[in-house]
Amino acid sequence: MDANNPYIQKYLKIAENVVKKKINITHSCGATDSRMFSDSSVIIMHGINGANIHADNEYAEIDSILDLAEIQKAFVDSLLSD
Numbered sequence: 001m002d003a004n005n006p007y008i009q010k011y012l013k014i015a016e017n018v019v020k021k022k023i024n025i026t027h028s029c030g031a032t033d034s035r036m037f038s039d040s041s042v043i044i045m046h047g048i049n050g051a052n053i054h055a056d057n058e059y060a061e062i063d064s065i066l067d068l069a070e071i072q073k074a075f076v077d078s079l080l081s082d
Contacts, residue, residue, distance in 0.1 A: 001025075003025045007042045008042060008044060010078060012025065015071045018074070019071075048061065048067075048068050049061040
């Protein structure tokens with residue numbers, strides 16, 4: 001992944017404007033279908049706040065779900081206006 005990719009930079013700027021803080025780009029290990037597309041597309045994975053993923057007492061913070069929806073909508077809108 002090239003963190004300087006224009007799509008990644010655009011997404012990052014939008015996300016930081018929504019959550020009002022700096023977001024760090026990291027690599028993640030795990031199993032997703034994104035590996036099937038990584039050679040031909042830019043993959044952006046952005047999670048939500050919560051804890052105990054796939055375990056007892058798993059939870060997600062509602063505000064972070066709403067933020068993610070706002071970020072994704074703004075990003076898609078920005079692609080449509082390019």
